[in-house]
Amino acid sequence: MLVIAFLAFIACTFEDIESDIGSQSNPNSQVQLAAQVGQVHRFFNKAISGEPLSNAMYCAVAGTIAWMFLLKLEPLVPDAPWKAAVVAIPLGVAGAALIHMIFATTAHCGRTAAQKRFSQPIYLDVFYGHLLPIATHGFMTTFCITSIAYIQSNVGTLSGNPALNHPFALPLLGFIWGITVGSIGSSTGDVHYGTEREFQDRPFGEGKRVVYHGKITRYAECGIRTQKDIASFCAKFGGPCTGMTFGLIILFENWRTLVGMMLGGFLPNLTMGGDMAAIGGIVVGLLIVAAFVVGNVIFVRWVRAKCGPFVGV
Amino acid sequence: MDPIIAIFIVVYVVIGGLLASLGAHLLPVGGAPAAMGTATGIATGTVQIMLGAALTGLFTAANVATFTDSLWLVALSGAVGATIMICVVMFMANILYAFGCGVLPISGRVDVDPVTKESQKEYKTPQTDGHGVPNVVFVSGTMGGFFGGFGGALMYWTLLNYSKFTPGTAAIAALSIFVANAILAAYNIRGTIEGFHDPKFKRLPKALIASLAVSLLAGIVVVLATIGLGGL
Amino acid sequence: MTVTPAAVEEEEEEAVAPKKRLSFKYPFEETEMAIILGVIAAIVVIFTGLPAVIKGIGLVCAILWGNDSVRKTSKYGLGTGVPSIGVLGTGYGFIGALMGLAVIEYGAIPRLGIYPAALIGAIVMGVIGLVSGYFGNDEKYIAMKIPHLIRAMGELGIAGTLAVLLQFSIITGTLEFGEVVTWVFETGVAAFIFIFTAMGMFHPYNACLGPDEQRERTRMVSIEISGLICIILGAAMFVLGRGLGAWDGISLIIFGLIVWAYFYVKFIRACMNECYATVGTGMITTLD
Numbered sequence: 001m002l003v004i005a006f007l008a009f010i011a012c013t014f015e016d017i018e019s020d021i022g023s024q025s026n027p028n029s030q031v032q033l034a035a036q037v038g039q040v041h042r043f044f045n046k047a048i049s050g051e052p053l054s055n056a057m058y059c060a061v062a063g064t065i066a067w068m069f070l071l072k073l074e075p076l077v078p079d080a081p082w083k084a085a086v087v088a089i090p091l092g093v094a095g096a097a098l099i100h101m102i103f104a105t106t107a108h109c110g111r112t113a114a115q116k117r118f119s120q121p122i123y124l125d126v127f128y129g130h131l132l133p134i135a136t137h138g139f140m141t142t143f144c145i146t147s148i149a150y151i152q153s154n155v156g157t158l159s160g161n162p163a164l165n166h167p168f169a170l171p172l173l174g175f176i177w178g179i180t181v182g183s184i185g186s187s188t189g190d191v192h193y194g195t196e197r198e199f200q201d202r203p204f205g206e207g208k209r210v211v212y213h214g215k216i217t218r219y220a221e222c223g224i225r226t227q228k229d230i231a232s233f234c235a236k237f238g239g240p241c242t243g244m245t246f247g248l249i250i251l252f253e254n255w256r257t258l259v260g261m262m263l264g265g266f267l268p269n270l271t272m273g274g275d276m277a278a279i280g281g282i283v284v285g286l287l288i289v290a291a292f293v294v295g296n297v298i299f300v301r302w303v304r305a306k307c308g309p310f311v312g313v
Numbered sequence: 314m315d316p317i318i319a320i321f322i323v324v325y326v327v328i329g330g331l332l333a334s335l336g337a338h339l340l341p342v343g344g345a346p347a348a349m350g351t352a353t354g355i356a357t358g359t360v361q362i363m364l365g366a367a368l369t370g371l372f373t374a375a376n377v378a379t380f381t382d383s384l385w386l387v388a389l390s391g392a393v394g395a396t397i398m399i400c401v402v403m404f405m406a407n408i409l410y411a412f413g414c415g416v417l418p419i420s421g422r423v424d425v426d427p428v429t430k431e432s433q434k435e436y437k438t439p440q441t442d443g444h445g446v447p448n449v450v451f452v453s454g455t456m457g458g459f460f461g462g463f464g465g466a467l468m469y470w471t472l473l474n475y476s477k478f479t480p481g482t483a484a485i486a487a488l489s490i491f492v493a494n495a496i497l498a499a500y501n502i503r504g505t506i507e508g509f510h511d512p513k514f515k516r517l518p519k520a521l522i523a524s525l526a527v528s529l530l531a532g533i534v535v536v537l538a539t540i541g542l543g544g545l
Numbered sequence: 546m547t548v549t550p551a552a553v554e555e556e557e558e559e560a561v562a563p564k565k566r567l568s569f570k571y572p573f574e575e576t577e578m579a580i581i582l583g584v585i586a587a588i589v590v591i592f593t594g595l596p597a598v599i600k601g602i603g604l605v606c607a608i609l610w611g612n613d614s615v616r617k618t619s620k621y622g623l624g625t626g627v628p629s630i631g632v633l634g635t636g637y638g639f640i641g642a643l644m645g646l647a648v649i650e651y652g653a654i655p656r657l658g659i660y661p662a663a664l665i666g667a668i669v670m671g672v673i674g675l676v677s678g679y680f681g682n683d684e685k686y687i688a689m690k691i692p693h694l695i696r697a698m699g700e701l702g703i704a705g706t707l708a709v710l711l712q713f714s715i716i717t718g719t720l721e722f723g724e725v726v727t728w729v730f731e732t733g734v735a736a737f738i739f740i741f742t743a744m745g746m747f748h749p750y751n752a753c754l755g756p757d758e759q760r761e762r763t764r765m766v767s768i769e770i771s772g773l774i775c776i777i778l779g780a781a782m783f784v785l786g787r788g789l790g791a792w793d794g795i796s797l798i799i800f801g802l803i804v805w806a807y808f809y810v811k812f813i814r815a816c817m818n819e820c821y822a823t824v825g826t827g828m829i830t831t832l833d
Contacts, residue, residue: 029345047366049628049744049751052361057740064777068784081554099773102809103744106766107752109816113762114755121822167375167480169733175740176368178399183365186348188406194348194356195414205415207350207437207444237413245405249398253373278386279375285393289455292400296407296451297429300418303411306615309435360629481730485739486643492636493677496629501682523680530673534644541647541722 003151007144009247032111035120041218042123044130044227045111046104051190052182053088054103054120056175058096058138059145063174066092066146070170093143097135100142105132130227145181149173161283184246192238197230206310251255256284322475322539323532329468329487330494330519330528336461337363337498338517340399341450344505346442350416353443353450353507355406359499360492362399363461367491370395370462374469375480384470391466392459399458403446410445418445422507428452443507453508465491477540490531494524579613579700582606586707590714591661597715597797598780604711605771605804607747612767613706615752616760618697627754630701631747635739638705641670645710646722663720667706674702705742712738715778715797716785735783741777745770760817769808775801 031043048054056064069088077083112122153170166173198216199208209311260281340362343354349364355362373394378387419436420426421443426433428449437443446454466492472483501520506513582598589595589603611634619627645666678698714720729735751768753759776798783794817823 013741018335030349030451047751047754049631049748050358050361052357052365053628053740053743057744060736060740061777063780064734067733067802068780071784102773103752106748106769106809106812107822109813109820110749110753110762110766113816113820114753114758116529116757116819116821121819121824122495122817122820123824123826154485162726163449166372167379168372168484169481169736171729171733172481172736173372173733175736176372179368180365183357183361184398184402187355187362187402188409190348191350191356191406191409192413195350195410195416199349207416207441209438209440210351211440213349213351238409241405241409245401249369249401252397252401253369253394257373257376275381275383275386276382278383278390281377282386282389282393285390285397289393289396289400292397292404293451293455296404296446297448299404299407299411300429300431300448303407303417304436307415307417358629360632364632432685479726479731481733481735482726483733484731485639486741489636489639492632493640496633496636497677497681499629523677526680527673527677530676531640534640534647534669534673538643541649 006247007148008250009243010144011142030194030213030216032115033213034218035115035118037215038118039215039218040118040120041216042126042224042226043216044104044126044134045108046134047107047111048103050182051186052179054184055141055145055182056178057103058100058142059149059174059178059181060145060171061099062089062092062142063171064092065095065147066150067170068092089143089146089150092137093146096142100138101131101135104131126226128288133228133231141181145177146170146174148177180249181246184249185242188245189234189242190236192241193230193234197233205307220279252285252288256281256288259284318475319536319539322471322513322536323529325467325471325475326490326532326535327525327528329464329471330490330524330531332460332464333363333491333494334369334498334520334524335517336366336457336459337462337495338502338506338514338520339453339457339460339509340366340506341403341446341454341457341508342502342504342506346505347444350414350438350444351423351441352505353418353420353445353447354505355402355446355454358510359506362402363495363499364492366395366399366458367465367495368488369398370458371465371469371484371487374462374466375484378470378480379494382474384467387470388463391469392463393514395462395465396455396458398422399454400451403451403454407446414487416444418447418450418509419443420447420450420507422511423449427510448531449510450508453510456509461495472535476535484511486535490528491533493527493531496525497523550682556746579610580782582610583703583707586610586704586711587664587667590663590667590707590710597779597793598800600711600715601771601775601778601797601804604708604715604774605768607704607708607711608742608771608774609764609767611701611708611742611746612749613699614697614704615746616763618691618694619750621691627747633698633745634701634705634746635709635743636705637670637674637702638707638709638742639739640667640673641702641706642709642713645670645706646713646720646725648732649720649722650707663710664708667703670702670706671699672702675699681695701746705746706743707740709738712742712774712778716781728785732785741770741774745774757819759819762812762819765808765812766814769805769812770801772801772808776805777801 028047031045034041066088069091070084073088074085112120118253149170152166153173199212200217202212260276263280337359341354342359343352343356344358346352347354348356370391374387374391377390395476407418414480417436419433421437426447426449465487468487472478472486498520501516566802586603586607589600615630645663648662648665673694678695681694713729715724716734717724745767748770749763752766753763779794779797779801782797
């Protein structure tokens with residue numbers, strides 16, 4: 001279970017950095033708007049869709065291809081199924097990375113071609129130079145998610161008790177976690193990219209006003225900014241924070257189910273006390289929720305006391 | 314064929330759909346402006362955060378449904394799973410806003426926070442619509458996650474136990490009906506909403522009527538599918 | 546060194562593009578294309594005993610129709626984003642497929658593999674789409690006030706159902722519920738079908754969003770995504786051992802590869818020709 005939590009942490013860190021390299025979803029609306037207000041830029045405009053859906057796509061495809069390989073390879077090594085997994089999962093994820101690159105290219109070319117009247121050209125070095133970083137980061141994210149899905153759908157067989165397997169199949173689990181990972185990365189990590197890095201020459205400590213929209217920072221520390229500069233910045237704070245979010249969620253989910261099972265006496269022999277296990281899990285979950293609500297109240301109060309009312313214009 | 318069970322299926326699907334719509338209205342959605350610190354709420358789209366919460370709930374509910382048969386337990390597990398996810402997301406978003414960008418959690422729609430009675434106006438950046446996740450929005454989001462997860466898990470349980478679908482089929486079918494209701498609610502919200510204190514929340518009854526109609530038709534489809542496939 | 550956007554190249558591109566389609570006039574093109582594609586897809590759904598390549602062509606038609614319908618509605622600004630409509634179309638598709646699978650035995654001739662009752666699912670879903678469109682657009686309810694929203698949501702329901710049913714019949718070879726459950730839902734391929742059908746419907750318009758969006762380019766992306774679906778479905782057919790034999794899956798893979806490669810290259814080339822400029826590298830214009 002700790003392995004799953006660790007993998008989840010890495011997965012979401014890379015998901016956030018990948019969405020920074022490829023400039024997806026919400027902050028991408030600023031990149032789109034920039035050309036329309038006259039600020040020609042050298043950003044990679046990857047607008048596949050919102051992150052949850054596109055991550056769901058990569059993970060579902062990776063899960064499907066990995067599952068196809070597992071079907072063919074597992075009969076060859078009946079005593080050690082993990083050997084089949086070691087071969088199948090990377091191949092599946094490689095296929096998903098290829099599809100990721102295909103979608104990224106169509107999105108960037110299509111959007112830039114549709115902005116012809118704003119004099120936004122397609123910079124070929126931006127185009128070619130970002131494809132491989134996007135694919136690599138996407139590979140890491142999808143690899144971790146597919147491993148999590150594999151472990152979860154086979155946790156029973158791996159530990160010798162087939163009844164503990166999750167009833168969903170591998171691609172479906174990949175789909176579910178893909179959507180979750182995407183929605184988490186979109187709501188937490190993109191804030192760092194959007195509010196801070198895109199408008200880095202605006203004052204720190206205020207929300208970005210409506211009049212700033214579109215006027216993103218186009219010049220970087222050295223030369224003209226592209227996504228590669230952004231990724232190294234966001235990897236310092238936004239990435240690990242997002243990773244921690246997803247890791248915490250998975251940790252809490254699995255931990256409270258496990259605690260519930262142990263409290264209900266369900267775990268060593270699976271025949272008795274199903275109801276008590278569920279009730280235990282629910283009670284632990286409600287306690288965690290209450291802790292978070294109280295924690296938020298305290299946090300908001302602390303931040304308000306520390307920063308004080310708004311000063312300036 | 315037992316007509317009582319058929320009526321139960323339709324009723325449960327309708328209740329699940331209505332709860333999904335209600336949950337989507339309660340969830341604080343900031344959309345693209347929230348990612349720039351221009352609006353309050355979670356910085357993503359309605360459909361996407363709703364799907365994320367419901368699917369986490371569905372995952373937990375499926376796990377619990379393998380060892381228990383009771384409606385309330387499965388639905389509550391799903392609800393709690395979804396709520397935990399939304400809570401963690403909102404809390405970490407607050408941390409990112411505060412330490413990464415230096416913005417406070419402030420609501421743009423009310424002058425005084427209804428839950429903790431803290432004043433909002435002098436802390437808000439001018440020319441924005443609030444930023445971050447203040448307390449009332451946090452509470453609203455928790456309730457939204459709870460109802461959404463409950464509705465999704467309820468539909469899953471109905472399809473699994475009353476219609477005798479297999480878990481994979483029940484999951485995707487429940488997801489499809491959930492999606493239809495959540496998107497109708499998203500149309501009603503039209504982009505951003507802060508929670509139950511937002512004036513837009515008063516548009517809720519209209520979405521509930523639309524949701525009722527679509528869920529009723531979907532429930533009838535499920536009943537026909539169950540009869541036709543020999544489940545009843 | 547910049548590549549000047551030669552006006553000649555653009556005219557050539559636009560002269561080539563209408564030749565690729567039948568030469569209708571623009572305002573009528575959408576309705577006529579919808580009818581043609583819808584009829585082709587509906588006919589292919591009924592005959593489940595066909596080779597997979599023909600079902601692949603039907604799939605291309607269904608997704609193209611769905612994409613066109615999404616494009617028509619999203620042009621007016623939905624407020625919540627294009628992906629939601631795509632996911633809505635696929636959600637409707639799954640419910641409609643369930644309905645179609647439920648009534649499958651009426652009028653069926655299982656030996657020949659003809660299942661006309663599947664179309665009932667499509668029609669019912671069209672009705673549900675019309676109802677939800679009515680509630681969405683009407684003054685007393687959600688009041689989106691988008692022109693033709695009702696008709697577009699009805700079309701989405703039918704197109705989604707046809708696309709999903711076709712993918713089921715490609716993988717399973719028949720449309721019997723027990724078989725479909727075993728080979729599609731339990732194995733998890735249903736998740737893949739869900740997300741890729743949604744992507745096929747909304748990604749083309751989302752990827753080409755902007756003031757200079759052209760219908761020809763958008764449709765090329767839609768066909769290209771259908772090619773990708775065919776490749777992976779063909780591989781799944783081959784692995785699962787379904788279909789009319791091993792050659793069936795392999796032929797679908799080759800068909801998908803050809804369709805994808807041709808339209809992908811065409812699209813990228815069209816984009817690079819029709820955008821403002823395609824430069825190797827360059828500076829940006831400085832504002833004060």
